[in-house]
Amino acid sequence: MLQSLEELLNKIPFEPFRIVLTSGSMIEVTDPHLVAMGQSQITVYYPRSDRWAMLRVNQIAAFEALEAA
Numbered sequence: 001m002l003q004s005l006e007e008l009l010n011k012i013p014f015e016p017f018r019i020v021l022t023s024g025s026m027i028e029v030t031d032p033h034l035v036a037m038g039q040s041q042i043t044v045y046y047p048r049s050d051r052w053a054m055l056r057v058n059q060i061a062a063f064e065a066l067e068a069a
Helices: 002-010
Strands: 017-021 028-031 035-037 039-047 052-056 060-065
Touching: 002 035, 002 060
Parallel strands: none
Antiparallel strands: 017 028, 017 060, 035 039, 039 052
């Protein structure tokens, strides 16, 4: 799962995507520089905000492309 996430973050040009969690929650990634990866957890920071989400790798169910506006 980490390898897939790393590929999405390093894709040129970057294409925004959504992380779908096993709980059904979704986190949108619109900027690859706002994601910090560890070995067992990931932190996603929200743009122009003090908010962030920390999740464990085993909580990730899937990745989905965000539709273009």
